[in-house]
Amino acid sequence: MPIILSTDLIVYFLIAMTVYFSVGVRREGTLRTAWHELKRKRLAMVSMAILAVYLGVALLDSIRYRDAVVDGNGAAVRSAQGSTVYSPQALSLLDRAFAGSRLDTEKTYSAPFAAHLYTKESVELADGTVARDYPELKHPGGHWLGTDKVGNDVFFAALKGVRTGVVIGAGTTIIIIPFAIFFGVIAGYYGGAVDDIVQYVYTTLSSIPGVLLIVAFMLLFGGSGYQGGFISEKDLAAGVFVPNDRLFWLCLILGITSWTDLCRLIRGETLKLRELEYVQASRAFGVSGLRILYRHIVPNVMHLVLITFVLQFSGLVLAEAVLSYIGIGVGPEMGSWGNMINTARLELSREPVVWWNLLAAFAFMFAIVLPANIFGDAVRDALDPRLRMR
């Protein structure tokens, strides 16, 4: 029984977009030239490969379904009406692939690859005497990055953060792209009162410092449990377990604060395009305004969208961690690097120091942000080097 959340749709859309562009680069055109330039940069290609791995993990974590409940004999349990009974929890493919890491919990902290717990306990020795010693783990050597305070596998927790990071980094921009294109293009093309209104709206919105607008929005809407996607009221009433992750809200709100830059860029580009000969020519032929926008303007501002998309990605991933840390990020039951850092914030001041929680979160975050930065720069240089100054 599949369950699709609104944030899953973002990941699917991202995959579809990647496929679309990888097909698109084979055709003639600006994309093809840009791709050829990109291909010559080894560092950008390596970064792309790493980003693809992250995207793959996010996809695995976004395909989820509920299992049928089975009884002791392995037969599916049927309800009184004869329909199959499903478990309330929808596990993703990632959860299933790493079932070992997810379920093999220890008692408390253990170091990476350790065979013993990190804290001393009273252990009964073979001869019956009791001594203070480090007890053996239930799964010695099985936790590649150790376990956290409640004994959960750190490697798995960091993996669960991948989807959150990717959804925030990509979903935010995806949600706002249509609005930014629409308003930017009509403001630039029609000018006059339309331009004034659009400019006024985005100047006003961008005058409110982003983090404060996010604070205000999260304080007001963060509590609502809407998940979007294909979960019906019936499912919820039947007890389907969906944590209030606030992820969709966070994307929307971050989007509202970040669409102004893209809108301003597109407006400026449209102002330039409007005066070009081929646009003038189609206007002289009597082509309607909307058609000109659709056929000539929008395709020619798409490179700005692509550049903004990759350049904003890394900043948004970093912002997620900070927001979760302040307490206005994704919900606490949601796996995210910000939440990992938040729960582990005091572990460096305890004795002996527990470092693997923080290090795992920071390392996973660094390993996606660095390639995203490098790849973003390369894409921008390939598509529009003039933008480097912004």
Place this chain on the structure above:
Amino acid sequence: MLTYIIRRILYAIPIVIGVNLLTALLFFYVNTPDDMARKILGEKNVTPAAIENWKRDHGYSLPSFINGKERGAARLTQTIFFQKSVPLLWLDFGRSDRNNIDIGSEIRSRMWASLAISLPTFTLGVFLEIVFAMALAYFRGTYLDLWGVVLGVVMMSVSALFYIIGGQYLLGKELKLFPISGYDHGIYSMKFLVLPVVIGVLSSVGVGIRFYRTVFLEETGKDYIRTARAKGLSEGAVLFKHALKNAMIPILTNVVVSIPFLFYGSLLMETFFAIPGLGSFTIDAIQSQDFAIVRSMVYLGSLLYIAGLILTDISYTLVDPRVRFE
């Protein structure tokens, strides 16, 4: 010049009003006073009478935007919007929802702590960024330049939280150079300020160096630089006497806009280092769900940002006379 400044300030007025309306819409209409009362009094076991009481005590009992019971101008003035949000226009912040403290005086006393940490961080940061950026531009195309850029990208890819937590651990706990967090007034605050300033500079310097390096490279590619070199000027003279002056325009956009915002401090640094500034004031208000404070701080932040934009435009006309004639 004066008319330009006046015109620029007049342009800002509709934006300030827009921000005011937007915050009022968010805090009074989307999130009604009833919701606020319920959040503050506790979600469960709250009687309608208690909500009414709370609203009356805190001045939220009026209608949000239009009061149908009154006549004439009072239809608009006897509303929450007019009583609570319009006074923000002349910086009357009112009282907080929870402890009934005077937000305005709190802001005035706390902003000095914010300034004590953000001003040195900012000036030191900008100075270092420009120095390193000029050095990279001087050695452009060499391995030094390449590795400088790589280091910049790596530094900007590391989360700010890492710098803070790592810095506190390494410099505060292990090497015991500075106290880990805390604040004191006057000259005694010095020892508490060093660590946050060092960490603040470290966490922002990567982005800055990269940006200013591009600025300088852009500038050194221009014709007048070629002329200066052809005259036989040394590369240093070209960079300092010619490129730096012209690079001031993009540098100013980047720098001046954030100057008013220094009063606001940093949300993250102040909570980590227990600095009693405006940033931690906001965070505390978020955690205790004090909407009056959050609303005031959102409005104040926007005001400072708009002030920054106006200052940027004015400083433009000072460094670039061409702008004045547009």
